[in-house]
Amino acid sequence: MILIGLxxxxxxxxxxxxxxxxxxxxxxxxxxSEIDLSVVAIEFYRIAEMPVLLAIPLFTFAGYLLSESNAPxxxxxxxxxxxxWMPAGLAVVSLLACAFFTAFTGASGVTxxxxxxxxxxxxxxxxxxxxxxxxxxxxxxxxxxxxAPALPLILYAVIAQQLGIGGQITVxxxxxxxxxxxxxxxxxxxxxxxxxxxxxxxxKFNWLEAKTALREAIWELPLPFMVLGGIYSGYFALxxxxxxxxxxxxxxxxxxxxxxxxxxxxxxxxxxxxxxxGILVILGLSLASTNYLIDAEIPSKLFGFIKELISDKLxxxxxxxxxxxxxxxxxxxFSALVLIVPLxxxxxxxxxIDPVHLGIIFLANMQIGYFTPPVGMNLFIASYRFKKPVxxxxxxxxxxxxxxxxxxxxxxxxxxxxxxxxx
Amino acid sequence: xxxxxxxxxILLIEDSLLVLLLTLMILLSTAQILLRxxxxxxxxxxxxxxRLMVLWVALLGAMVATRDNNHININxxxxxxxxxxxxxxxxxxxxxxxIVCGLIAWHATSLVIMEKQDGTIAFASFPTWMGESIIPIGxxxxxxRFLLSSLTGNNxx
Numbered sequence: 001m002i003l004i005g006l007x008x009x010x011x012x013x014x015x016x017x018x019x020x021x022x023x024x025x026x027x028x029x030x031x032x033s034e035i036d037l038s039v040v041a042i043e044f045y046r047i048a049e050m051p052v053l054l055a056i057p058l059f060t061f062a063g064y065l066l067s068e069s070n071a072p073x074x075x076x077x078x079x080x081x082x083x084x085w086m087p088a089g090l091a092v093v094s095l096l097a098c099a100f101f102t103a104f105t106g107a108s109g110v111t112x113x114x115x116x117x118x119x120x121x122x123x124x125x126x127x128x129x130x131x132x133x134x135x136x137x138x139x140x141x142x143x144x145x146x147x148a149p150a151l152p153l154i155l156y157a158v159i160a161q162q163l164g165i166g167g168q169i170t171v172x173x174x175x176x177x178x179x180x181x182x183x184x185x186x187x188x189x190x191x192x193x194x195x196x197x198x199x200x201x202x203x204k205f206n207w208l209e210a211k212t213a214l215r216e217a218i219w220e221l222p223l224p225f226m227v228l229g230g231i232y233s234g235y236f237a238l239x240x241x242x243x244x245x246x247x248x249x250x251x252x253x254x255x256x257x258x259x260x261x262x263x264x265x266x267x268x269x270x271x272x273x274x275x276x277x278g279i280l281v282i283l284g285l286s287l288a289s290t291n292y293l294i295d296a297e298i299p300s301k302l303f304g305f306i307k308e309l310i311s312d313k314l315x316x317x318x319x320x321x322x323x324x325x326x327x328x329x330x331x332x333x334f335s336a337l338v339l340i341v342p343l344x345x346x347x348x349x350x351x352x353i354d355p356v357h358l359g360i361i362f363l364a365n366m367q368i369g370y371f372t373p374p375v376g377m378n379l380f381i382a383s384y385r386f387k388k389p390v391x392x393x394x395x396x397x398x399x400x401x402x403x404x405x406x407x408x409x410x411x412x413x414x415x416x417x418x419x420x421x422x423x
Numbered sequence: 424x425x426x427x428x429x430x431x432x433i434l435l436i437e438d439s440l441l442v443l444l445l446t447l448m449i450l451l452s453t454a455q456i457l458l459r460x461x462x463x464x465x466x467x468x469x470x471x472x473x474r475l476m477v478l479w480v481a482l483l484g485a486m487v488a489t490r491d492n493n494h495i496n497i498n499x500x501x502x503x504x505x506x507x508x509x510x511x512x513x514x515x516x517x518x519x520x521x522i523v524c525g526l527i528a529w530h531a532t533s534l535v536i537m538e539k540q541d542g543t544i545a546f547a548s549f550p551t552w553m554g555e556s557i558i559p560i561g562x563x564x565x566x567x568r569f570l571l572s573s574l575t576g577n578n579x580x
Contacts, residue, residue, distance in 0.1 A: 017496050036530075285465055
């Protein structure tokens with residue numbers, strides 16, 4: 001059994017698709033306990049029984065469509081027009097625009113490609129240092145992951161609900177819990193930007209430019225109010241907000257602004273659904289493997305084992321941070337959620353950690369895993385996109401890494417930050 | 424030649440079905456919201472149909488992802504291998520993936536057959552087994568694609 005486990009791990013590290021590894025371990029487990037393997041298909045069919053999953057294809061499509069249109073350009077222009085006059089204005093603009101964009105597109109490298117390509121040259125032109133600009137753009141690629149309607153928040157709630165422990169962990173709760181930790185990260189990065197570029201000359205606020213930018217972005221402006229207002233006020237269910245967003249973006253970009261031609265549209269749809277398919281097969285098969293884990297009482301055995309080694313909550317949290325940081329550099333956020341949360345959540349509850357708080361810790365760690373040297377994925381994407389050596393990106397990202405690492409520590413050891421808005 | 428043409432047609436159907444389903448999902452789900460808010464009604468089979476479409480989109484998307492060699496993986500070790508060895512390793516991992524997907528397809532088929540004998544209805548008069556049938560079909564096609572890729576050593580488009 002251990003030998004087969006190691007073999008699967010080796011295959012995974014050699015690049016076998018993760019869903020096949022998960023499927024294989026589920027089937028091995030079930031056949032070991034002499035359960036008919038059609039249970040895997042039964043579990044997979046539960047994808048068709050979870051209403052919240054409808055939001056995933058719809059939001060992903062809307063995000064892809066937005067990033068293919070000129071919306072990123074307009075977003076940058078309008079934020080520069082309104083916030084560019086502040087000290088380190090352009091840096092602040094970049095952070096805010098990226099956070100906003102990532103929340104909508106779900107942190108899959110899209111932000112660096114779509115927004116970074118606009119912001120990096122703009123930052124250089126405005127006289128910011130090369131490494132500062134590179135670090136900022138790379139860091140911003142995963143910023144905003146804690147804000148609604150980011151896909152990972154939804155996915156965590158879905159997985160946690162499947163486990164049926166720790167009470168009701170709803171998507172709404174995750175959306176609310178993410179607000180303050182997300183703002184903390186944003187505030188610390190803005191503080192660092194303002195401080196490190198305090199010698200930058202200030203720009204004047206230009207009424208004309210602001211008016212033009214506003215008029216240009218008039219169609220996209222209602223979007224955040226529609227989505228966030230709709231979700232947080234409870235007027236829309238999540239999948240309804242996703243449906244309205246998808247239809248609205250479709251009408252605006254294809255029919256009104258005509259930036260995506262009808263001929264290009266199927267290609268964008270296909271591209272976005274490839275990502276959705278990739279995520280959902282992993283999720284579907286992990287429903288089966290999770291079912292097996294619970295059946296075989298593996299989480300509670302794991303907790304018993306860890307409890308022997310680690311007695312107090314604090315040590316557990318420290319080790320958790322280290323573990324998640326390493327995990328985040330190796331696994332993308334979706335597979336990490338699906339693979340690790342079913343094992344981790346029962347253990348964490350055993351140590352008295354609130355499940356919603358755990359979700360925020362998990363995602364915050366994953367977020368900085370994206371650009372943790374030496375293997376964070378966004379470092380490579382940025383290196384490729386901006387044609388800079390990876391080594392330079394390591395150096396550029398390092399100060400930003402330490403700032404967000406501090407934020408992650410605060411988020412981890414101060415549960416109130418995540419939970420206070422829920423009470 | 425005939426096979427090549429047939430294959431192209433199948434790929435076209437696959438892509439079109441994916442695009443069609445997504446379009447339907449957007450329209451049906453917004454229609455439901457309108458009906459609910461304006462007329463306080465709704466299509467009774469709308470919500471289960473939407474949920475089923477998510478399943479279909481998931482598998483069709485995964486099928487297309489296999490075609491594009493675009494599945495989520497970790498792939499750390501193969502950075503250290505030469506290009507030639509990378510290709511060899513991928514043949515092995517593809518064969519593994521093919522076996523796993525083939526097994527899932529096999530067991531899913533028996534589920535669909537069972538469901539057909541039971542004759543359960545998913546919604547309206549749509550039988551459950553038809554909705555489920557995408558699971559064996561999807562994993563079957565994915566298994567075939569991985570097998571082909573493993574045998575020929577290049578990713579079939």
